[in-house]
Amino acid sequence: MKDEALLEVEFQARIDADEKIEPKDWMPERYRRQLIRMMSQHAHSEIVGMLPEGNWITRAPTLRRKMALLAKVQDEAGHGLYLYSATETLGVDRYQLIRDLLEGRAKYSNIFNYPTLTWADVGVIGWFVDGAAIVNQTMLAKTSYGPYSRAMIRICKEEAFHKRQGYEICVTLARGTPEQRRMLQDAINRWWWPTLMMFGPPDDQSPNSPELLRWKVKRKTNDELRQHFVNITVPQVLALGMTIPDPDLRYDEKTGNWLIGPIDWDEFWRVIRGHGPCNRERLQARRKAHEEGAWVREAVQAYARKRQQQAASTAAEVSHG
Amino acid sequence: MAEMENGMRLWEVFVQPRTGKPHEHVGSVRATHAEMALQHARDVYARRGPVVSIWVVPTEAIYATKPGDEGPFFDPADNKPYRHPLFYKVPHGVKNI
Amino acid sequence: MNLETLDDALRPALFEYLLRLGDDALILGHRLSEWCGHGPYLEEDIALANLALDCLGHAEALLTLAGEVEGQGRTADDLAFLRDAYDFRNVQLVELPRGDFAFTIVRQFLYATYACLLYKALQQSAFEPLAGIAAKAHKEMQYHLRHSSEWMRCLGDGTEESHRRAQSALDELWMYTGELFEVDDTLRTLTEARIAPDMATLQPKWREQVETVLREATLTVPEDPPYMATGGRHGHHTEHLGHLLAEMQFLQRAYPGAQW
Numbered sequence: 001m002k003d004e005a006l007l008e009v010e011f012q013a014r015i016d017a018d019e020k021i022e023p024k025d026w027m028p029e030r031y032r033r034q035l036i037r038m039m040s041q042h043a044h045s046e047i048v049g050m051l052p053e054g055n056w057i058t059r060a061p062t063l064r065r066k067m068a069l070l071a072k073v074q075d076e077a078g079h080g081l082y083l084y085s086a087t088e089t090l091g092v093d094r095y096q097l098i099r100d101l102l103e104g105r106a107k108y109s110n111i112f113n114y115p116t117l118t119w120a121d122v123g124v125i126g127w128f129v130d131g132a133a134i135v136n137q138t139m140l141a142k143t144s145y146g147p148y149s150r151a152m153i154r155i156c157k158e159e160a161f162h163k164r165q166g167y168e169i170c171v172t173l174a175r176g177t178p179e180q181r182r183m184l185q186d187a188i189n190r191w192w193w194p195t196l197m198m199f200g201p202p203d204d205q206s207p208n209s210p211e212l213l214r215w216k217v218k219r220k221t222n223d224e225l226r227q228h229f230v231n232i233t234v235p236q237v238l239a240l241g242m243t244i245p246d247p248d249l250r251y252d253e254k255t256g257n258w259l260i261g262p263i264d265w266d267e268f269w270r271v272i273r274g275h276g277p278c279n280r281e282r283l284q285a286r287r288k289a290h291e292e293g294a295w296v297r298e299a300v301q302a303y304a305r306k307r308q309q310q311a312a313s314t315a316a317e318v319s320h321g
Numbered sequence: 322m323a324e325m326e327n328g329m330r331l332w333e334v335f336v337q338p339r340t341g342k343p344h345e346h347v348g349s350v351r352a353t354h355a356e357m358a359l360q361h362a363r364d365v366y367a368r369r370g371p372v373v374s375i376w377v378v379p380t381e382a383i384y385a386t387k388p389g390d391e392g393p394f395f396d397p398a399d400n401k402p403y404r405h406p407l408f409y410k411v412p413h414g415v416k417n418i
Numbered sequence: 419m420n421l422e423t424l425d426d427a428l429r430p431a432l433f434e435y436l437l438r439l440g441d442d443a444l445i446l447g448h449r450l451s452e453w454c455g456h457g458p459y460l461e462e463d464i465a466l467a468n469l470a471l472d473c474l475g476h477a478e479a480l481l482t483l484a485g486e487v488e489g490q491g492r493t494a495d496d497l498a499f500l501r502d503a504y505d506f507r508n509v510q511l512v513e514l515p516r517g518d519f520a521f522t523i524v525r526q527f528l529y530a531t532y533a534c535l536l537y538k539a540l541q542q543s544a545f546e547p548l549a550g551i552a553a554k555a556h557k558e559m560q561y562h563l564r565h566s567s568e569w570m571r572c573l574g575d576g577t578e579e580s581h582r583r584a585q586s587a588l589d590e591l592w593m594y595t596g597e598l599f600e601v602d603d604t605l606r607t608l609t610e611a612r613i614a615p616d617m618a619t620l621q622p623k624w625r626e627q628v629e630t631v632l633r634e635a636t637l638t639v640p641e642d643p644p645y646m647a648t649g650g651r652h653g654h655h656t657e658h659l660g661h662l663l664a665e666m667q668f669l670q671r672a673y674p675g676a677q678w
Contacts, residue, residue, distance in 0.1 A: 025388050050455035057451050061669035061678035062495045063444075063478045067471055070451050074467035078365055081460050085349040088331065094351060095326040119669055119678070151348070158369065169678075177676050285456070293458025295583070296519050299576030301328030304353035306575060329459070350461050356568055361461035363561075364468050 015216050020146040023089040031215055032090055034208065035145055038217065039087040040097045044108035046080035047101075048282050052116045053125055061119060068165050069122060075162070079155045086147040102287050110268065111198050113276030120173055120180075120187035126166015128188075128195040128233065134163060135229045136199065144216040167236070174240040181242075188237065189245040196260065197268045199226040205265075227257055234258045330379060332358040334366050337374040344376055352377075420546045421486055431607040432545065433488045434507065435614060437497070438651055440480030441508035443555075444498055445659070446529060447473030448666060449516050458519050465565060469526065472558040479551045486547075499670040503660045504653040511594035513650075513659040520573055520583035524591055527566035531627050532598045532620075533559040539615035548613065567631050574635025581636065588632070589640050596646030599624070604651075 002010075007026050014021065021027055050073050057073060060066035084094045100106040111129055116122065134156065141152040173184040200206055200222040212218040220228075237244050248261030271279070329351040335344040347366045352358035358377040367375065386394055402408045411418050419425075424432070450470035457463025481494035511529065516522050537559055540552035573584040599621040601609075608614035632639055649655065669678065 022388075024385075047460070054455040057454055058448065058665050059668050061499070063474060063481075063498055064495075065678060066451070067474050067478070070454060070467055070471055070474070073454050074368070074464055074471070077455070077460055077464050077467070078368065081350070081365055081464070082348055084460070088349065095329065154347070172677055175677075177673065179673060180676060289456040289458070292456075293462075293519070295577070295579050296458035296462070296573075297326060297329065299580030300353045300357065300572045301326075301576075302580075303572040303576040304328055304357075307354060351459070352461065357572075360565055360568065361465065364465040365461060368464075368468065 012214075015144050015214075018216075019144075020149060021144050022146045030211070031217075034212060034215075034217060035148065036087060036090050036092055038212075039083055039090075039148055040092075040100070041107050041109075043080045043083035043087060043097070044101045044106055045112065046076045046083060048108045048112045048286060049129075050076045050080075051282055051285055052112055052114070052278075053122055055116050056119060056122045059119070060122075065169070068161075072126070072162050072165060075158055079151075079158070082151040082154060083148075086151040089147045098290065102283065102290055104274075104283065107272065109198060110271045110276065111194050112282060113271050113279045114190070114194050115278050117190075118183045118187060120170070120183040121191070123166050123169030123173060123184070124187040124191045126162050126164075127170055127236070128166075128191050129198070130159060130162040130166060131233060132195050132198045132229050134159060135225050135232075139218065139220050139225065142216075142219050148217075170240060174242065184240070185242055188242055192245050193263065193267075196226055196230070196263055197265075199223075199229065201265065201268065202263075230258045230260055231256075328353050330358075330381075332362070332377045333380050333383065334362040335376040335378070336362075336366055336372045338371050340373055344374065349380065350377070419544055424487070424545070425611075428607065428611055428613070429487055429489070431604045432613060433484055434604045435608055436480050436484035436487060436548070437507040440477050440484055440494075440497070441506050442512050442529075442533075443473045443480060444477035445506070445508045445662065446512040446525075447471075447477055448662060449512065449514075450522070450526075452516050453522065466522070469562055469565070472555075472562065476551070476555045476558070479554075483547050483551065495670075499667045503655050503663055506653065506655065506659060506663075507651055508655075508659075509594065509597040509650045510647045510656050510659075511591065511597065511650075513656060513662060514591075514594070515658055517587065518583060520580065521587040521590070523566055523569045523573060524584060524587040526562060527570050527631065528591060528595055528628065529598075530559050530562035530566050531631075532595075532624055534563050535620045535623055535627075536615065539620065542612075543614065544612040570631050570635040570637070574632070574637040584635070585637055588637055592640040593643045593645060594647045597648055597650055600648065600651060602651065 008028055011021075011027060011031075021031075053069065053076075054073050057066065057070050060069050084097060087097060088094055097106065101108065116125070137152050137156050137159070141149055141156055143149045143152065170184055173180040203209060203221045203223045206222055209218065209221060213221070234244060234249070246261045248259075250259055251257075252259050270276070274280075330353065331349050332352055333349050334347050336347050337344045350358055350361040350365055352361050355377060359375060362375050362377050363372075366372070398404075447470045450466055450473060453463065453466040454470070455463065457466050477498070478494050481497045485492040485494060485497060511525060514521075514525070517525075534556065537552040537556035541549050541556060543549040543552065570584065573580040575581070599617045601617050605614055605617065609616050629639055647656075669676075
């Protein structure tokens with residue numbers, strides 16, 4: 001038996017050599033726990049994230065928009081499932097993870113605790129929120145844990161249409177009536193700051209980051225990812241003739257970065273602690289679906305047990321016959 | 322409550338994108354029995370084509386090597402150069418060998 | 419025959435018929451889409467969204483064709499979002515609220531059995547564009563039937579509760595199945611022109627297939643009730659359709675003429 005310290009050195013050497021870690025490989029307990037935390041939070045975010053946009057499926061204004069939105073929200077369910085699957089390779093049970101979510105022990109992305117008030121929100125979510133998610137997920141596709149990386153590659157591929165779907169809605173609104181432009185600007189104003197918070201607290205207040213970077217679970221810091229998102233998104237907003245709700249926003253010639261004003265981190269921590277506009281509603285909706293589905297899950301399990309018993313007794317008859 | 326979902330077994334999903342291609346592992350689903358697992362696999366992993374065939378296998382049916390097996394199982398393959406075509410010499414100018 | 423060679427005398431009946439097919443698919447798709455994010459577990463949530471997407475796809479194709487047959491320049495969206503309830507031609511079966519999972523599954527099963535038979539027959543339609551849509555829809559509806567039949571067996575032969583829920587959904591829905599096979603002048607005209615199949619030949623097949631699965635599911639075939647719902651094909655609906663449309667058509671109605 002090799003001792004823990006030696007295993008850990010070997011593990012780090014594999015990480016440094018850019019090798020992927022697979023489920024049955026030795027890994028530090030903390031690496032496993034950090035991954036379970038991150039991946040299940042990511043999965044929960046996909047599932048809870050179905051709700052704000054799902055709110056508009058039945059009110060989508062054209063058949064094309066209705067199908068695109070439904071397919072997108074369905075993808076989120078699929079991506080939640082890929083991520084739960086990948087998390088299960090670490091020896092946890094999906095239904096346990098779901099219980100953690102429903103009983104308020106697990107976290108999910110803050111962004112889904114904000115309401116979708118108009119159709120423009122559907123466009124802006126696709127554009128901003130999925131845009132931010134893509135920045136994050138493109139980085140995670142290179143993560144050191146094999147199943148997480150594979151799930152991310154699949155998810156990135158499938159999500160390619162989400163952002164364009166959102167931006168296309170926004171372009172249509174921007175070219176539309178004054179009312180539609182007002183609707184769009186209002187949505188941009190409401191989603192801009194919460195989207196920037198999606199990348200997590202600034203680097204100097206992100207306790208997990210150094211460890212996750214050393215293990216190459218994450219490959220870039222929160223602030224790096226946030227800056228990248230701002231740089232690609234600001235010109236897209238301006239191209240629509242819309243404004244960004246940040247009086248301090250300015251372009252820095254030297255670095256080529258768009259510099260933003262201060263983020264209200266008090267709001268971030270408040271929403272994380274459960275005090276956002278929709279925290280309670282979102283969890284209630286998930287709980288309701290889970291509870292109302294309980295009899296269905298029991299039924300299908302009972303059915304499978306009966307079929308198994310039937311098969312067993314047929315086999316017994318055959319062998320005795 | 323934990324016992325309640327015991328029957329939602331884990332199944333590994335393999336899909337074949339085209340005939341002639343191998344089935345590839347894509348992930349897992351939870352389902353009580355094979356037909357349901359197959360339908361779920363179709364709905365989850367074949368939403369975007371192309372897929373021509375799907376296998377579902379109960380996860381517990383997979384018997385696999387362990388990381389500790391790596392040496393004894395796979396290293397010997399490294400020292401059998403005679404399994405590779407370039408091990409053998411062929412005179413210059415001879416083709417299609 | 420196709421759009422160019424279509425006899426003008428057939429246009430009104432064919433337009434009416436395409437609305438019936440398209441509205442069935444649209445309203446059922448809408449009801450199924452209400453499950454998104456609220457399914458009994460993740461895999462089934464995804465499955466229900468797939469069913470909804472199939473139906474909405476059929477609706478788009480059928481309503482587009484309806485608009486072309488009508489020849490007034492109406493698009494599928496115009497037809498879906500700018501008609502009032504009394505101009506909708508779907509059966510009442512598809513507009514009933516989604517209910518619990520058993521209700522949704524039983525309805526899907528009853529409808530998919532019908533739609534498989536219908537679309538199979540429609541592949542032989544003399545009106546080629548319709549035969550083309552039917553070929554694609556038939557493939558997809560076969561999966562709906564496989565999916566809902568498996569669930570019928572699971573629910574019927576699962577737990578006491580699931581059996582009770584499935585049976586009660588079945589009893590409640592049975593009075594809405596008569597409409598599926600109603601024949602009127604519109605349909606007779608199209609059957610004569612070999613555009614639509616003879617519904618009288620489909621009904622016994624439907625009954626037989628439904629009964630087979632119900633038997634496997636240990637469910638009881640309901641007695642035919644004293645009143646079979648009717649009226650949907652002529653614009654007389656349940657109270658539910660108006661509310662469904664109020665929600666579905668909200669943006670188009672609130673911002674007339676806007677592009678989305």
